Amino acid sequence: MTTSKVTYQGDLRTSAIHLQSKNEIITDAPTDNQGKGEAFSPTDLLATSLASCMLTIIGIKAADMDINVVGTKAEVTKIMAADPRRVSEIQVRIEFKTELDERTKKILEAAAFTCPVAKSIHPDIKQDVTFVYGRGE
Template sequence: MTTASVTYQGQLRTMAVHLQSNNQIITDAPTDNHGKGEAFSPTDLLATSLASCMMTIMGIKADDMGLDITGSTAEVTKLMATDPRRVAQVDVLIKAQGVISDKDKKILQKAALTCPVAKSIHPDILQNVEFVFA
């Protein structure tokens, strides 16, 4: 089954539609690459997907363990390389909420670091992940 449909709308903008839910995502080229920068760029989505996946997998593991990490956040920084232009590094700062023991922190960290997106990103892309537990 097809996951999404992406339409080029001109002026370096696309609209992606998630076919199961009909949710939409607009992308723009970044200002440093001829775009308007009015929405996520495709490379922004790659970096953001890493953090979103990590937090989702942490949420699944936390639920299995009877923990509530609602309100946890992640900050994402993407660094680009040139020649060729590509994502070189993604920094993720995860601020986990909830009452979590030291043992459970290690379990949640391992779950995050082994999420499907983290395992799918090319090994040349440096993934720096820091965890802060409330």
Template structure:
């Protein structure tokens, strides 16, 4: 079954449609690559997908453990390389509102690294992930 469709709209913009939910995502080329930077770039989505996947897997594991992780946030930094132009590193800072015991931290952190996106990203792309606990915003 087809997951999505993507249509080029001109001016380095695409519109992706998730067929099951009918949700849409717009992408623009980044300003450092001839674009307007008015939306996520495709490489922004790659980097952001890593964090979103990790938080999802943390949420699944935390639910199984009856640990509340609602409000956990991730900050994502994408680092590009040239020749060829590609993502060379993704930095993710995962901020959990509560401090947790060491056992729970280890379980949730290990779970995050099992997410399908982390396992799908080419090993040449560095994944620098940091966990911060007790960050009650």
């Protein structure tokens, strides 16, 4: 089954439609690569997908353990390399609103690294993930 349809709109912009939900994502080339930078770039989506996937897997594991992780946030930094131009590192900072015991931290952190995106990213791309607890905002 087809997942999405992507259409080139011109001016280095694409429109992607998720066929099941009809949700749309717009991408622009980044300003450092001839684009306008008015939306996520494709490489931004790659980096952001890692954080989104990790939070999803943490959410599944937390629900199994009857732990509320609603409001957990991730900050993502994408590092680019040149020659060839590619993502070389993805930094993810995952911030839990509450403090958790050491056993629970270990379980949730291990779960994050089992997410399909983390397992699909080429090993040459460094995944630098930091977990912070008790950031009740």
